[in-house]
Amino acid sequence: MKTKIMNTNRLSKTLEKALNDQMTKEAHAAQIFLSYGAWADSQGCGGIANFLFRHSGEERNHMMKLVEYILKRGGKVTVTAIPAPPADPKSINDCFEKVFQHEVDNTTAIYAVAKMAHSEEDWATWNFMQWFVKEQIEEETLAMNLIDKIKIAGGENANSHSLYSLDRDLEKTPDDAESAEDATTENP
Ligand code: FEO
Numbered sequence: 001m002k003t004k005i006m007n008t009n010r011l012s013k014t015l016e017k018a019l020n021d022q023m024t025k026e027a028h029a030a031q032i033f034l035s036y037g038a039w040a041d042s043q044g045c046g047g048i049a050n051f052l053f054r055h056s057g058e059e060r061n062h063m064m065k066l067v068e069y070i071l072k073r074g075g076k077v078t079v080t081a082i083p084a085p086p087a088d089p090k091s092i093n094d095c096f097e098k099v100f101q102h103e104v105d106n107t108t109a110i111y112a113v114a115k116m117a118h119s120e121e122d123w124a125t126w127n128f129m130q131w132f133v134k135e136q137i138e139e140e141t142l143a144m145n146l147i148d149k150i151k152i153a154g155g156e157n158a159n160s161h162s163l164y165s166l167d168r169d170l171e172k173t174p175d176d177a178e179s180a181e182d183a184t185t186e187n188p
Pocket of ligand 1: 029059
């Protein structure tokens with residue numbers, strides 16, 4: 001008698017693939033920030049490099065969250081090659097603009113997975129993806145703050161003095177931006 005092995009994978013094939021793809025995207029993000037950080041250091045901006053290296057670590061944590069979730073749902077984790085990071089930025093201004101664009105692209109990818117979970121009525125995955133939706137608000141805020149800072153420093157024309165203070169400032173900048181949800185009338 002043929003015994004059928006019970007299927008304990010609680011993810012559809014399409015969502016399993018989408019989650020695996022997102023896992024690879026987070027690993028790619030980690031490589032991008034690692035590469036930009038190494039570039040920044042070679043430009044004498046050790047503080048900016050430090051900030052980007054810490055951010056790279058955060059992206060790896062995002063990757064691990066996806067690995068854990070796929071496994072928890074009985075799915076298969078497929079680790080693939082990670083695409084190479086893009087070419088080095090041309091300037092700190094260019095670097096920060098690329099960081100922002102990357103976060104916006106990642107938000108788009110996360111929305112697509114959330115939308116897929118919604119249309120499949122996989123509420124567990126939909127709920128899981130809400131963490132990433134919220135995290136992306138912070139990540140975009142963090143990237144927007146970088147753009148504001150480099151703008152004040154003079155953008156493409158930032159002089160070495162203003163770049164120096166920006167570099168010192170970012171050395172100590174926390175990895176997390178303040179969340180809008182935590183604001184109160186007393187403490188906006
Ligand atoms: Fe993992 Fe920057 O989003």
